[in-house]
Amino acid sequence: MRPKTPFNAWSLIRGGLSRQQFWQPQWRKAGPKGSYDVVIVGGGGHGVATAYYLAEHHGITNVAVLEKGWIGGGNTGRNTTVVRSNYFYPESAAFYDFSLQQYEQLSRELEYNIMFSARGNWILAHDPHQRDRMRHSGAAMRLNAVDAEFHEREAVYENIPGLNPAPRHPVFGGLFQPRAGTARHDAVAWAYARAANARGVDIIEQCEVTGISVEGGRVRGVETSRGTIGCGKLALAVAGHSTELARLAGIDLPIRSFALQAFVTEPVKPCLDTVVMSPATGAYVSQTDKGELVLGAGLDLYVSYAQRGNLPWMERAAQGLVDMFPQFSRLRFLRQWAGICDVTPDSSPIIDESEVVGMHLNCGWGTGGFKAIPAGGVCLAHHLATGIVHPLARFASLARFASGHLVDEAGAAGIAH
């Protein structure tokens, strides 16, 4: 006999929400107003986080986020979701660890499941020199209160299930950060956008900024595909397109843009419960909750704005994966894509006001700005609201490229991340 109450797939999918709650848009569709106190260009994680913190920390809500595509459609929705704070220099360690601390409680703060998973992050040492350098780096990180642990080869094998016992690049040890892990990338953008909107911010999609108006050295507004919008202050958080946008205001940034690719395999049962990075092969891997393996590798070797993959990197990523985990050799890739990363000379970001008064920059995240979204948002919102650089963002100044006070984190993991 059939049960009286038939199985209701919808109520399962809606997860306890009523039909009306379930279908409620996450943010209001807003048309642009004539002007705002603050206009933020770029609806990636950094843009929407900045909008949220402007409202939440500083009570500034006459704010618009202008996004040429859709929220999270840039690098924020294209990355490999690794969050960690094992950076070498004290300034970056403080900044990224603050960000990780925000991630640890973000689902609660924003009332949105960002699927943060502190599954730990391993960086493998493949020769004795890397092992010695890694041991020193780990000690330096611990001095900066980052939970970095150096482990000898035996411990690495005890902790990483299925790691190849005889890889082409032998394993001599590994640096482990237990608090590191992954978070669902687009959920981070959606959560911040929803929270910012709930506090009064206008989230305006399909609105491309095509011009920036500057009068007497001060920013006045932007030209967009949906008309002219005036602003008291302007923030550019457009990742791979920072140089193009800054140029609209006559500013040349010390940034070059490269494509970075990611690859996803077909799903398999849970078999990898941590993030593994292998600098020697250039590949890194984690497993999603759905079972797919997510792989990343290095930047393309030439500058480009093409958001698509190519076969040479796919081959290298596959080689790296199979060297680490030969048992994955039969998996098929399902998807491959790229995002455009804006790389500074020292691989550290820029969070600063530009020479155009009132025009602020949040850029230069290169291959690692997803983990920085909460801290980037807090710092940029603080600077916009108070006119004072947030103490955590002092290292991310534009002036360092003239003074030479670079914070060279290019070797933060020896790998894109």
Ligand SMILES: Cc1cc2nc3c(=O)[nH]c(=O)nc-3n(C[C@H](O)[C@H](O)[C@H](O)COP(=O)(O)OP(=O)(O)OC[C@H]3O[C@@H](n4cnc5c(N)ncnc54)[C@H](O)[C@@H]3O)c2cc1C
């Ligand atoms: C393949 C890949 C893997 C990565 N893996 C990691 C990782 O594991 N961990 C990590 O920490 N980081 C990682 N990153 C880096 C990270 O994704 C970025 O640094 C971060 O997402 C940057 O966020 P954002 O908000 O600054 O930029 P974006 O998310 O790119 O947002 C910028 C937005 O600006 C919009 N925009 C551009 N021009 C205009 C315009 N003229 N008008 C209006 N809007 C405009 C774009 O459409 C875009 O939505 C990875 C990046 C890639 C590409």
